Amino acid sequence: MATTEEIRAGLAELVNEVTGIDADDVQLDKSFTEDLDVDSLSMVEVVVAAEEKFGVTIPDDEVKNLKTVGDAVGYIEKQQS
């Protein structure tokens, strides 16, 4: 099982690949849109990459509930357990 920190770091790497945002800025309390300026289309790319990387399914309807990095990490952890 991946730890919360491992998932955060993995997700940060994906955010960096898609948007160029520094992976160190991708912390649990950060909002994707407000703090990191990830737009909705980049968010879709991150989500699809995360599905592949973590072996989970994140439906379109769920994506809008993932407001912060912590929300996304929590969702992936729940799916993996």
Add this chain to the structure above:
Amino acid sequence: MTNPSTAIKAPDTLRHTAVLGIGSYRPSRVIPNAELVAAIDSSDEWIQQRSGIIERRWCAEDETVQSMSVSSARDALTYAGIDAAQVDCVVVATVSHMLQTPAIATAIAHELGTDKAAAFDISAACAGFCHGVAMASDFIRSGTAKYALVIGVERLSDITDPDDRGSAFIFADGAGAVVIGPSDVPGIGPVVWGSDGEHYDHIRQREDWRDVVASHSPRMPHLTMKGNEVFRWATYEMAKVARETLDRSGVTVDDLDVFVPHQANMRIVDAMARALKLPPHVAIARDIAYQGNTSAASIPLALNAMVESGEAKPGDTALLIAFGAGLAYAAQVITVP
């Protein structure tokens, strides 16, 4: 099957086919983002970031679905060195010919000067052009036709909602045409096509015509689209279709010279190219920046621009992939004429 009472004669040989010529028509009105932003409380920067569109082409009053089709088809015939009288099939892919019947293809075939060519419209939205290429190629392959014109044409400005934040800046007008005919070697690979009707609502005409008529303040029905859902499907599901298309044609990404996806959104073009891991030598169509999304017309418009600029050369191997409302998709590998 039951034994026929009389033997029916039918052709029993197959021919190779190729795209022999290409032409396109860009409408005269250049519409920069600045002209659209007030109605949708947006900005040039926002539109460019979300779509890569800098400006788009819209029709003037006298630039019609028919006139654009005829103009692009004449150029394609000249390119191919084929006379209109030799064309025996005209396939027009469009969703924005506002007269529901008859098909605009018959008027186009007549104005071009074909000799009673079979002519009909197909409705597969943004995927229409590649559907038409597949059908025309198989008609020629099986002897149903000798030379076919496939035209993708749209006047989406007529059915674009200027107040819809998600789509007002996307759609545009234009036409593109190809001539398809027999060839000594295969110039058009097998089509990979299909539909995903579960997502019938993702891109659609918002209002049924009957509801428009019943309304107290009737206005033209408009296109509407679920942008994020379409982006996900187009980028990732279509990358799989693109790979399958290359496999079916026995072409690797390294063999590819030109990639012409439907010009839906620059972000889709970019994400798809990344998903396919296209090598740097592959020229990627990015016509959308100055043309907008012209649905069925986008692929021939984009490919012709690349031919004219020298980015795509005769003999190059190109992957065409079209996808859109339905959801419907079609893709094939062709040799650039």
